[in-house]
Amino acid sequence: MTNKKFFLLSGERSTLPQAELRAIVETYDDKARFEAINDRVMVVDGRFDLKTILKRSAYANAGGNLLTHCKIENAEKSIKAIAFDEFMEDSVSFAAYIFNLSDQHLSGKMEAIIGSAVKERLPKAKVSLKNPQNIVIGIIFGEHLLLGFTDYMEKRIWKSRRPRARPFFHPSALYPKFARGLVNLSHVKEGDLLLDPFCGTGSVLIEASIIGINTIGIDVSMKMCRGSMDNLKHYMLESLGVINSDALMLPIRNVDAIVTDVPYGRCASSRGIKTMNLLQDFILQADAIIPKGRYCIIVHPNTIELNNLDAFEVKERHEVYVHRSLTRAITVLRKR
Ligand SMILES: C[S@@+](CC[C@H](N)C(=O)[O-])C[C@H]1O[C@@H](n2cnc3c(N)ncnc32)[C@H](O)[C@@H]1O
Known part of the structure; x- marks a missing residue:
């Protein structure tokens, strides 16, 4: 069997989903190779655990270990040729799920073909839509079918952590899905230390803590x-510290990553300093505490450009429309 996996990305109309997936995979396998089939489907050749990626990701909705990539017209023949008995036990319960990105009504037909192909190889296997041990997952796009298997297909629930659902609310708070995406862009692994120097209500700290990253938050406002x-406490999470301090006088020596959303507009006081000046000064601070090769993810209005970047390589820049007067830019910096 190959090391190829495929992923179905959410259709956000942004470059973030692909960038997030690349970043998480690179965190576990820096030699992985990527093939973007289109803006929603990505095939990745590498040695990493599919479940780890899917559990962490904000924008990958599903994924599978690749079994076949074929034309729809050859799907039945290709599916029947798959040795399901090589990776599934005979008495296993299974389900077939098809994500259909095409405009042809093919899902039911494909699921039926998969069901009978599995049964042919594994006569004792039982279909279980509620709680299957193995899932055969397919994506139909254009004239093509990607088929694979997985044992993980949980839906991530963001609703319970949306800004209004938290005990402390402020209008500047980030949505959990977006905050998770930012954490993932920073290439942090379980046990690494991540700093949010403008932490506000803690959106980034919460999402990082959930996936096992150590965090420190800083905010100039005690409130x-x-x-x-x-x-954090509400979700039974802990940070190594939430420090009431100025991000321009960082009380920290060394972190593995910085992920932050800088103050701007009416919602986020920057104590009279203009966002552009604050950012310039902050970049110098970041340079002093980030080791070579590590990442600094900065969210800022797209009308403001980052300066003082000599110590960093600008790896990527993404944009996300928020409303008429705010489009967020996400700049991904890597320390040289
Ligand atoms: C855009 S908000 C961050 C929102 C946060 N990402 C969230 O989801 O809640 C920016 C934060 O920076 C803080 N801030 C402003 N100037 C600061 C400074 N010089 N040092 C540290 N924090 C500062 C503000 O109090 C505000 O909470």
């Missing part, structure tokens, strides 16, 4: 620090 701590 925000307390609010961040209340929010």
